[in-house]
Amino acid sequence: xxxxxxxxxxxxxxxxxxxxxxxxxxxxxxxxxxxxxxxxxxxxxxxxxxxxxxxxxxxxxxxxxxxxxxxxxxxxxxxxxxxxxxxxxxxxxxxxxxxxxxxxxxxxxxxxxxxxxxxxxxxxxxxxxxxxxxxxxxxxxxxxxxxxxxxxxxxxxxxxxxxxxxxxxxxxxxxxxxxxxxxxxxxxxxxxxxxxxxxxxxxxxxxxxxxxxxxxxxxxxxxxxxxxxxxxxxxxxxxxxxxxxxxxxxxxxxxxxxxxxxxxxxxxxxxxxxxxxxxxxxxxxxxxxxxxxxxxxxxxxxxxxxxxxxxxxxxxxxxxxxxxxxxxxxxxxxxxxxxxxxx
Numbered sequence: 001x002x003x004x005x006x007x008x009x010x011x012x013x014x015x016x017x018x019x020x021x022x023x024x025x026x027x028x029x030x031x032x033x034x035x036x037x038x039x040x041x042x043x044x045x046x047x048x049x050x051x052x053x054x055x056x057x058x059x060x061x062x063x064x065x066x067x068x069x070x071x072x073x074x075x076x077x078x079x080x081x082x083x084x085x086x087x088x089x090x091x092x093x094x095x096x097x098x099x100x101x102x103x104x105x106x107x108x109x110x111x112x113x114x115x116x117x118x119x120x121x122x123x124x125x126x127x128x129x130x131x132x133x134x135x136x137x138x139x140x141x142x143x144x145x146x147x148x149x150x151x152x153x154x155x156x157x158x159x160x161x162x163x164x165x166x167x168x169x170x171x172x173x174x175x176x177x178x179x180x181x182x183x184x185x186x187x188x189x190x191x192x193x194x195x196x197x198x199x200x201x202x203x204x205x206x207x208x209x210x211x212x213x214x215x216x217x218x219x220x221x222x223x224x225x226x227x228x229x230x231x232x233x234x235x236x237x238x239x240x241x242x243x244x245x246x247x248x249x250x251x252x253x254x255x256x257x258x259x260x261x262x263x264x265x266x267x268x269x270x271x272x273x274x275x276x277x278x279x280x281x282x283x284x285x286x287x288x289x290x291x292x293x294x295x296x297x298x299x300x301x302x303x304x305x306x307x308x309x310x311x312x313x314x315x316x317x318x319x320x321x322x323x324x325x326x327x328x329x330x331x332x333x334x335x336x337x338x339x340x341x342x343x
Contacts, residue, residue, distance in 0.1 A: 023061035024049045031069030036076040046074055077104025077134075081212075081277045082243055086114035086138055090123075093132035109139030109181050110214055110243060117144070117168050120175035139181040139212055140172035142200050143189040152300040154191040162199060169203045179209030179238070184216035184225075185290060185329050187297035194228055201236025212241035219249035219334030226260045230267045233274050242276035248284060249334040286331070293320050293328045 024047040032041035033056065045059035083106035085095060098106060108114070115123045117140060127136065145168040149161050157165060169180060180201055183189045201211045211233050215225035226242065233240025242264070247256035267274050289297070289304075296307050296317060307313045322337075324330040332338060 022064045023047075024054055024059070024063040026065045026067065027059050027061075027063030028067045028069050028074055029059075031072050031074035034073060034075040041073065075102070078102045079105040079107065081107050081241075082110050083108040083136075084111070085136070089132050089136060090114075090126055090130065093127065093130050095133050099133055103134065105135040105137075107137050107139070107178065109141060109177070110183060110212070112141030112144045112181070113138050113172065113177060116148075117172035117175060117177075120172060120177065124176055137176075137178045139179050139210070140169060140177035140204075141181050141183070141189070142169070142192060142197060143182065143186075144172075145169050145200070146188060146192060150188070152188045152298055152303075154188070154295065154298040156193060156196065162196070165200060166203045169200055170206075173204055173207040173209055177204075177209070179211060180204040181212045181214075181243075183214040185214065185218075185331075187294045190216070190294045190328070191298075194231060197232050198235045201232050201238055205236055205238035208238075210239045210241055211236060212243055214243045217329035218246055219329050219331075220252060220256070221329060222247050222249065222252070222256045223260050223263060226263050230263065230272055230274050234267070234272045239273035239275070241274070244284070245276035245278050246284065248331070250336045291321055291331055293317065293325050293330075295325075295328075 026048040028046040028048075030043065030045065033044045033046060034041050044057050045055075046053065047055040047059045047061070047063060078101070080098065080103045083098075085098065085106050086108040089095065095106075098104075113120060113123075142165075145165040146157075148168055149164045150157055173179075180203075182192065182197060184192070197211075204211065211229070213229050213232075215222075215229055217225045229240050229242060245257075245260070247253060247260070249256060264274055264276060292304070292308075296313070297304050308317075320328075321330060321332050324333045
């Protein structure tokens with residue numbers, strides 16, 4: 001199906017004419033066409049018929065709907081690689097917030113599928129029945145399998161437990177998941193070891209899945225985190241994707257990204273299918289709980305609240321939030337302190 005983003009306003013660029021005997025369904029006239037490959041724009045018309053691009057260039061024939069895009073950009077539909085719409089689409093399939101920004105494909109699952117692995121087929125069936133306005137797919141989070149077996153325990157699974165986790169991930173893949181994700185700065189995902197993730201990735205690989213990760217650290221440990229993702233992809237036997245690739249560590253600006261990029265290019269040169277995506281702004285956002293060291297989250301929310309109420313633990317937390325702690329990436333430390341972390 002054609003997915004296209006037309007940067008026009010209803011007042012200026014959407015004069016439409018309905019013609020019953022037209023050759024095309026839609027013709028977008030005179031826009032600055034971007035092909036999605038990073039090339040300079042070209043001035044061209046775009047004709048669409050039966051949901052597909054029929055012609056790009058000088059279109060002589062008319063369309064049932066004609067759109068004047070002069071002075072505007074026309075591009076392929078944008079892909080949101082880290083979408084969070086999964087739980088909302090069954091309630092509002094139109095997804096106006098996505099479409100009006102030019103997004104025609106959304107890939108969810110950084111935080112997991114909106115339903116458990118064994119309910120995914122029912123979820124797809126509901127979307128198909130009710131209809132949605134964009135293309136949608138989702139990964140399955142390794143954390144979903146981990147929590148189902150280990151709850152919020154900060155430990156390695158034993159052999160039997162790992163087998164159960166693999167069975168859950170396999171069900172997700174069989175029911176339509178696109179691969180496996182992790183969000184390794186957030187507990188309990190942060191409790192998973194590299195070896196655990198490699199073993200789980202092998203399951204996704206059996207079904208042609210992808211491993212995509214909000215990596216273990218985006219601060220001074222960025223390069224090591226990239227290396228971990230490469231190792232999981234290479235040993236797991238599947239493509240790897242870095243979610244929102246960035247260096248969120250002010251002393252490393254101008255250096256860390258270049259070094260991490262070299263590691264990705266080196267892996268690609270030896271045949272590892274690994275890539276990265278970026279967002280186009282210079283800030284990040286997440287929940288306040290991400291500023292609390294991982295060890296404090298063990299056991300879940302109730303245990304976290306108990307620790308936060310303990311004066312002695314609060315002293316330790318304040319110190320570690322400012323200075324960091326082993327095995328945990330401190331957003332506050334990385335960004336240079338509280339003043340630059342939160343507004």
